[in-house]
Amino acid sequence: MSDAKLAIVFYSTYGTNHAMALEAADAAREAGAEVRLVRAPETAPQDVIDQQEPWKAQQEKMADIPEATADDMEWANAYLFIGPTRFGVIASQIRSFIDTLGGLWQNGALANKPVSAMTSAQNPHGGMETTLLSLYVTFMHWGGIIVAPGYTDQSVFDAGGNPYGTVTTAGNVSDEAKAAARHQVRRLVEYADKLA
Template sequence: MPVKLAIVFYSTYGTNHQMAQTAAEAAREAGAEVRLLKVRETAPQEVIDTQDAWKAQQESSADVPTATPDDMEWADAYLFSSPTRFGSVASQMRSFIDTLGGLWGQGKLANKGFSAMTSAQNPNGGQETTLQSLYFTAQHWGSIIIAPGYTDPAIFASGGNPYGASVTANGQPLSDEDKATIRHQAKRLVEMTAKLIA
C-alpha cells in the first residue's frame, strides 16, 4: 500500500505554494499517494484586494482543494508548509489546526509521520521557531516527527536547517538548492512513514 500523504500549506504570495508543489512531485516519485491542500483564507477579501501579489496567489491556487479534517484522518503522514508570522505560523494555518480538536481527541492524528517547511523574508525571520511551533503541535497530537536532519548534502547547500526546508522568500522562483532540500525532505518523510505503517 502506498503512503497516503497530505501536504497542507498556506501561502500569501506564492512561496509556500511552490514549496508544497515541489514536495508533492517528489513524494509522488517516491511512491506516495498525495493530496495537495491549502488551508482556508481568513483575511478579509477587501484587504487581499489591496495587494496585487496576494490577490494573484489567491487566483493561482483557486483550483487547489481546501484541507479538511477528513483529509487528516485519511493520511498516513503530514507535511505542513506555512510562512512565518512573528516567529510562528500564519494565523490561517493555526485556524485550520484549531479545527482538529475532535480528531485529536479520538487519537486519529497519532502515530502518523509529520514534517514541516516554512519561509520568511530574511534568514533570521523566525524560520526555526516556526518549524518548532508546528512540531510542538505534532507532539501534542502524538504524531511522529520526521525532520530532514543532516541526512543529505542538500541540507547544507541550502543553508543547513535540520528542522525542515526554510526558504528566504524574495518573490522569485525557488532556487535549485531549495528544491533539492524540499525534495529530500518529502522523500524522507515518505520512506520513514512507509516503515511506520509496514
C-alpha cells in the same frame, strides 16, 4: 509502490510556499506516495486581499487547489505542513486550520503518523526555526512522529543547513531549497512506509 498517503497542507500569500508545496508533491509522487495537496482556508478578509494585487493574484492562482479538511487529515497516514513565518510562528491560516482538528486529536486520529514541516520568511533570520519548532510542539501534542530532515543529506547543507525542515526566503525558491525539500519529503515518505 508506496503505502504512504501524504496530506500536504500549505498556505501561501505571495507564492513562495505554493511553489514549495508543488515541489514537495512532485517528490512525494515520484517516491510512490498518494498525495493530497490542500491549502489552508483563507482567514483574511477578502476586501483586504483585493487591495493587494500580488496577494489577490496568488489567491486566484491557487483557486483550483481544494481547501484542507478534517477528512484529508483522517485519510492521510503522513503530513507535511508548509507555510510562511509570521512573527516567529506559522501563519494564522495554518494555525486556524490546526485549531479545527480538536475532534480528530481527541479521538487519536492524528497520533502515530509521521509529520514534517517547511517554512519561509522575509529574511534568513526572520524566525524560521522557531516557526518549525512551534509546529513540532503541536505535532507532539497529537502524538505525531516528527520526521525532520536532520543532517542526513548534502542538500540540507547546500540549502543553508537547517536540520528542522526546509526553509527559504520569500520569493526565492532556489534549486538548493528545492533539492532539500525533495530530500525531506522522500524521508517522510520512507518513514510513512515503514510505519504503514
